[in-house]
Amino acid sequence: MYSHQMxxxxxxxxxxxxxxxxxSANQISRMASSxxxxxxxxxxxxxxxxxxxxxxxCIVGIGSITYNVYRNxxxxxxxxxxxxxxxxxxHEARKExxx
Numbered sequence: 001m002y003s004h005q006m007x008x009x010x011x012x013x014x015x016x017x018x019x020x021x022x023x024s025a026n027q028i029s030r031m032a033s034s035x036x037x038x039x040x041x042x043x044x045x046x047x048x049x050x051x052x053x054x055x056x057x058c059i060v061g062i063g064s065i066t067y068n069v070y071r072n073x074x075x076x077x078x079x080x081x082x083x084x085x086x087x088x089x090x091h092e093a094r095k096e097x098x099x
Contacts, residue, residue, distance in 0.1 A: 070076055 071078070073079070074082070
């Protein structure tokens with residue numbers, strides 16, 4: 001077996017039991033309130049909300065950065081008629097400004 005396959009199977013065998021022991025929100029809501037204390041349910045709700053909020057902020061941030069990079073690139077269709085300049089023109093303009 002290749003080394004990357006071996007690493008994959010070790011990771012898979014480690015995390016698979018953890019995945020099956022995960023309690024979903026539906027399972028928690030179906031349990032009787034006497035089985036899970038109120039503080040645990042509140043903490044769980046706050047934690048899930050925080051994680052979803054952070055993930056959402058990251059997705060929106062990455063999306064906006066990607067969109068802005070695309071909009072300012074030469075690949076965007078709206079930039080086909082973008083003004084370009086030669087280095088010589090730039091240096092000539094700088095010399096005129098200095099005088």
